[in-house]
Amino acid sequence: MSKFSFPHITLPNITIPGIDQLPKVDLSKISLPSLHSIDLTSIDLSRLNPSAVLQNPVVKQATEIGYTAVGFAVLGFQKLQVRRVELFDAMKARNNTAQ
Secondary structure: OOOOOOOOOOOOOOOOOHHHOOOOOOOOOOOOOOOOOOOOOOOOOOOOHHHHHHOHHHHHHHHHHHHHHHHHHHHHHHHHHHHHHHHHHHHHHHHHOOO
C-alpha cells in the first residue's frame, strides 16, 4: 500500500476563531485502498444477440422515452430561438419609437 504525503501549508494572515478547539487528525494513519483494474478481456460477446436485446419490451420503452425526451428538447430549443427573435424585434421596435 502506498502512502500519500501532504505538503505543509501555512496561512500567515488568516486567523479562524476556535480552530484550536477542533480535534487533530493524523493523516499519516489514513490509508486509501488500492484500486484494482477490471479485466474485460474475459467477457465473451460473441454469444450476445443484439436483435434479441432490442426486442425486449423494456429496452423498446426506454428507447421511445429517449426519443421523446430528445424531441421535446429540440422543440424547446426551437421555441427559445423564436422567443429570442421576438424579443429582439420588440426591443428594436421600442428603440425606434423612442427616438
